Amino acid sequence: MGRRNLFFCLLALTLIFSSVSVWAGGYGAIAYSAETNTWGYSYGYGSRDEAIASAEMRCGKPDCVWKTWFRNGCGSLAKGSNGILGWDGGYKTRSEAEDAATRACRRNGGENCEAICWACSHN
16 A cells, blocks of 8 residues: 555656646746846746846846747847847757847848847756
8 A cells, every 4th residue: 555655656756747848847048138248037937927028027127128039949139230239039959049140140130240138048
């Protein structure tokens, strides 16, 4: 009887911890302050709104505004030498997100665009 109870306890714990991973956050975001050229990012949040609020808070400036959010993926922010930004999110890897943000920067008129921030929030 003791082994059977142990089995059911372990099964219950497995189910509990696997549910926690479902509840664990897969949302992330990136925010940017144009005035101070600072950014903030977040990952691992349970909702889009929580991820955005955290990224804006981590950016730490009154004019910080979220630029991209993503779920169970990666996002990036790129900036050109002329100050033009590009951003994108929802990619499987950091490099895919950085490439997409750099392309968006160039599409927006950016010159010599480079990724300046990235984050991944895989669940």
